[in-house]
Amino acid sequence: MFGSITQMYYLCTGEVHNCHMLCFLSLFLMFCAAAIYRALLYGNEPYANLLLVALSSAVLSFFLTAMRPYWLFVLLSIPLMWLSGNETFVVVVYRHYMKAMNVVSMFITNTTESGSFISNNLLAILCDVPIVVLWLVALWAKRTSRPLGYKTFAASGALLVLFLAFTWETKLMDLPPFNLPLQYYRGYAINQKIAQAASGPHITPDCQQLNPGEREAYVLFIGESVVYDHLSLAGYNRPTTPLMDGRDNLTLFTDYMTNATLTLLAAPMLMTDATTDDFFRSYSGVNSLQVFGACGFKTFVLVCTNHLEYDTYLTTSADEVISVGKDIDIPAKVDSLTNIYPKTFFIVQGLGNHCYFYNFEEQDNLFTPNPYYGPSAQSDSLYYNAYDCTLRYTDRVVDGVINAIDKEGMTSLMLFASDHGENVNPGDERRSVSMNPMRSEYHVPLIIWRSQTWIEQNPEKEQCILAAKDRPTNTDNVFYTLCDAASILLPDSLSKPEWAITSPTFTQHKRTLLTPDGKTILELD
Numbered sequence: 001m002f003g004s005i006t007q008m009y010y011l012c013t014g015e016v017h018n019c020h021m022l023c024f025l026s027l028f029l030m031f032c033a034a035a036i037y038r039a040l041l042y043g044n045e046p047y048a049n050l051l052l053v054a055l056s057s058a059v060l061s062f063f064l065t066a067m068r069p070y071w072l073f074v075l076l077s078i079p080l081m082w083l084s085g086n087e088t089f090v091v092v093v094y095r096h097y098m099k100a101m102n103v104v105s106m107f108i109t110n111t112t113e114s115g116s117f118i119s120n121n122l123l124a125i126l127c128d129v130p131i132v133v134l135w136l137v138a139l140w141a142k143r144t145s146r147p148l149g150y151k152t153f154a155a156s157g158a159l160l161v162l163f164l165a166f167t168w169e170t171k172l173m174d175l176p177p178f179n180l181p182l183q184y185y186r187g188y189a190i191n192q193k194i195a196q197a198a199s200g201p202h203i204t205p206d207c208q209q210l211n212p213g214e215r216e217a218y219v220l221f222i223g224e225s226v227v228y229d230h231l232s233l234a235g236y237n238r239p240t241t242p243l244m245d246g247r248d249n250l251t252l253f254t255d256y257m258t259n260a261t262l263t264l265l266a267a268p269m270l271m272t273d274a275t276t277d278d279f280f281r282s283y284s285g286v287n288s289l290q291v292f293g294a295c296g297f298k299t300f301v302l303v304c305t306n307h308l309e310y311d312t313y314l315t316t317s318a319d320e321v322i323s324v325g326k327d328i329d330i331p332a333k334v335d336s337l338t339n340i341y342p343k344t345f346f347i348v349q350g351l352g353n354h355c356y357f358y359n360f361e362e363q364d365n366l367f368t369p370n371p372y373y374g375p376s377a378q379s380d381s382l383y384y385n386a387y388d389c390t391l392r393y394t395d396r397v398v399d400g401v402i403n404a405i406d407k408e409g410m411t412s413l414m415l416f417a418s419d420h421g422e423n424v425n426p427g428d429e430r431r432s433v434s435m436n437p438m439r440s441e442y443h444v445p446l447i448i449w450r451s452q453t454w455i456e457q458n459p460e461k462e463q464c465i466l467a468a469k470d471r472p473t474n475t476d477n478v479f480y481t482l483c484d485a486a487s488i489l490l491p492d493s494l495s496k497p498e499w500a501i502t503s504p505t506f507t508q509h510k511r512t513l514l515t516p517d518g519k520t521i522l523e524l525d
Helices: 002-013 018-042 047-065 070-094 100-108 111-119 122-126 129-144 150-167 179-199 263-271 288-294 327-340 379-405 452-457 459-468 476-485
Strands: 216-223 250-253 298-303 320-323 343-349 411-418 446-450 512-514 521-523
Touching: 018 047, 018 070, 018 129, 047 070, 047 150, 070 122, 070 129, 070 179, 100 179, 100 263, 216 263, 216 327, 216 379, 216 476, 250 459, 263 476, 288 298, 288 343, 288 476, 298 327, 327 343, 327 379, 379 411, 411 452, 411 476, 446 459, 446 476, 452 459
Parallel strands: 216 343, 216 411, 298 320, 298 343
Antiparallel strands: 250 446, 411 446, 512 521
């Protein structure tokens, strides 16, 4: 035992062999890279966390340096190098370490979105170059050095086992270098839990529509990354929503908060009665597609390169899921389907204002310079000018959907709610999807447009909408508002009239936010 401790001392002081020390230091810096980047770039990493990262990195580096034979060292170091680079990439982009819901997003995202994400984060990829260099240096140093004794190897292995045994599932396991494997495991477990919830028995809700009309159309439009403060409809000093600005019978709610700042979490709760403390109910409970379908509506999901295109668990009850090439193609589809079927319900989700902000056309190119129409631009143009151009594009899409359901004699309503916001203010380089979100990430628009026919048929509900425009609302209100707007009577087990904005019994309740780790809940009120 004394001999092993002595050898550990020799290794740490460089007295065993210079190449051993070089290998150890290279590995140590490689495992600490994510924490070092986070501290240097953003300066908000607590010293206690840095100390824990240094301790765990030293133990793991010591074990790898002492490893025999060389081929096993190479075999283990490759995935560890990749994990370290992956964690660093996430830190540079999001300013936080990898979270389980980020992993779930990776499991279910499509290649178009992931390819765009990677290509627009080349700087973060370049930050991984030093990690690869450190790994190559460690390979060379390990190859050059003479093998360490078996006692040193045994001591390093025992130390690693003891270290893991006493720190498993503590705060240390949410920090590099062990965080990423644990988050991958958690992400896999969450994905399995979603699949299990979705595979359970689904009972058709026992609901009915009171006074059904002959021609009806209702739309839940899930916006993507729309910031409330950047809408001219909300008083913003740029004309980002000129078409909605001039719309009659359209109400913007001034104090609406989303339930989550990650699409993977926000979209399911917009479609269902699930709340932040029971997210998986999104997959095991009742969603709006089932409710409207049970009341005789033809139900459709229209999506462009976004969550509902690949999260089939949420859309199995739709009569049809239609993928479109561009957001601007959505209104024509809605128009065509409302001409064919007298009673329709749509859930619409486009690419919208998803970063990076290139989802607009030349006619929307009002705010320049930006990187997509014109000369190259600096970062504030990417997060400001181009973003505002995408809002004009979204404004055209929303206006087109309204036109498609605003037919003579048709009872129709569109509810627009963004899944989450974005940090796009000039000079604000803090990225979104953080564990400590800024207001621009969760204060998003809720907009309700209703046809003149709907207003004439529902004068009391119309007054409720107007009375509630400045009252606190959130994602919890969306499901119940849609059902009540269509005069759908829910069973007692589902009924919450006090959460429907259109109800005279509407009352405020405590608003909460589910963070990107899928488990931490923050109070917003």
